[in-house]
Amino acid sequence: MPGSPVIDVERLHVTYGDFEAVRDLSLQVRPGELYALLGTNGAGKTSTLEVVEGHRRAASGAVRIFGRSPQDRRAVRPRMGIMLQESGFSPDLTVEESVGLFGALSGRDDDVGRVLGVSGLTRKKDASVSQLSGGEKRRLDFATAVFGGPELVILDEPTTGLDIQSRDALWAAVDRLREDGSTVVLTTHYLEEAQQRADRIGLMHDGTLRREGTVVELTQTLPSVITFALPPGAPEPPTVGARNGAFHVETFDLQGDLYRLLDWAHGAGVELEELEAGPTRLDDVFRALEAA
Numbered sequence: 009m010p011g012s013p014v015i016d017v018e019r020l021h022v023t024y025g026d027f028e029a030v031r032d033l034s035l036q037v038r039p040g041e042l043y044a045l046l047g048t049n050g051a052g053k054t055s056t057l058e059v060v061e062g063h064r065r066a067a068s069g070a071v072r073i074f075g076r077s078p079q080d081r082r083a084v085r086p087r088m089g090i091m092l093q094e095s096g097f098s099p100d101l102t103v104e105e106s107v108g109l110f111g112a113l114s115g116r117d118d119d120v121g122r123v124l125g126v127s128g129l130t131r132k133k134d135a136s137v138s139q140l141s142g143g144e145k146r147r148l149d150f151a152t153a154v155f156g157g158p159e160l161v162i163l164d165e166p167t168t169g170l171d172i173q174s175r176d177a178l179w180a181a182v183d184r185l186r187e188d189g190s191t192v193v194l195t196t197h198y199l200e201e202a203q204q205r206a207d208r209i210g211l212m213h214d215g216t217l218r219r220e221g222t223v224v225e226l227t228q229t230l231p232s233v234i235t236f237a238l239p240p241g242a243p244e245p246p247t248v249g250a251r252n253g254a255f256h257v258e259t260f261d262l263q264g265d266l267y268r269l270l271d272w273a274h275g276a277g278v279e280l281e282e283l284e285a286g287p288t289r290l291d292d293v294f295r296a297l298e299a300a
């Protein structure tokens with residue numbers, strides 16, 4: 009993708025007292041990209057995003073948003089919408105008032121009714137914030153982030169606590185933003201959402217960025233797995249590896265090995281039990297990261 013990076017993080021360190029929560033992290037997010045920053049609990053994702061958002065200062069390193077310092081709020085904030093894990097809405101304001109107020113503070117123009125609509129909050133517009141459910145509060149957080157269609161949207165665990173319809177609606181709204189050219193950075197613990205939607209993924213563990221790339225780049229470094237069991241008395245199959253009585257085959261040639269196994273089973277008249285075969289998933293990359 010052409011153009012200067014929307015976010016440019018170089019050798020970032022974030023500390024809390026003596027504790028170094030983020031160490032030597034470098035990453036770039038390109039215009040129009042959906043970049044998912046994933047990681048284990050406490051890996052340092054929120055700390056990193058807080059520096060990018062201008063809410064926290066780096067201990068060292070350089071962070072540029074649209075080529076500017078995140079502290080240059082006047083230049084940067086109107087171009088950036090942020091959905092925090094927890095935000096500070098006044099409990100007595102209505103949903104409509106909250107969207108209007110936070111929208112006005114963003115410095116962007118939009119129609120409050122439109123934003124309530126894309127966030128699934130039209131029916132709740134007259135409810136006070138204190139009356140909202142957890143999922144409805146997340147929708148309100150989302151509404152204020154996407155007000156005015158910012159060029160950069162940062163979503164910290166946007167779908168946590170949302171039911172499946174609300175998640176689908178949120179992703180549809182994100183898709184529309186992207187069609188309009190917005191760049192999106194998000195964190196999530198729902199790996200399948202990142203696997204489906206992210207152009208690139210950064211995987212953090214214990215304060216550092218351990219891996220980065222497309223889903224294909226991340227998953228092709230690990231073998232695919234075939235598992236099956238044999239009925240009693242069956243002959244030995246032409247594969248290696250057994251675990252807990254079931255066979256466990258790790259392969260970089262999934263199709264070839266599966267073909268050979270099924271061909272053998274057919275020829276030997278053996279019915280394979282509990283046969284499972286599939287490409288490497290992001291979950292597997294994650295588990296390998298934690299085990300390393």
Ligand SMILES: Nc1ncnc2c1ncn2[C@@H]1O[C@H](COP(=O)(O)OP(=O)(O)OP(=O)(O)O)[C@@H](O)[C@H]1O
Pocket residue numbers: 024027029047048049050051052053054055056
């Ligand atoms: N204000 C703080 N004071 C001290 N330590 C903190 C503070 N905020 C975060 N930490 C610590 O820094 C580390 C990174 O936290 P951070 O919230 O950035 O992780 P995360 O990757 O977003 O985690 P999660 O997925 O659990 O939300 C954790 O060990 C956390 O306990």
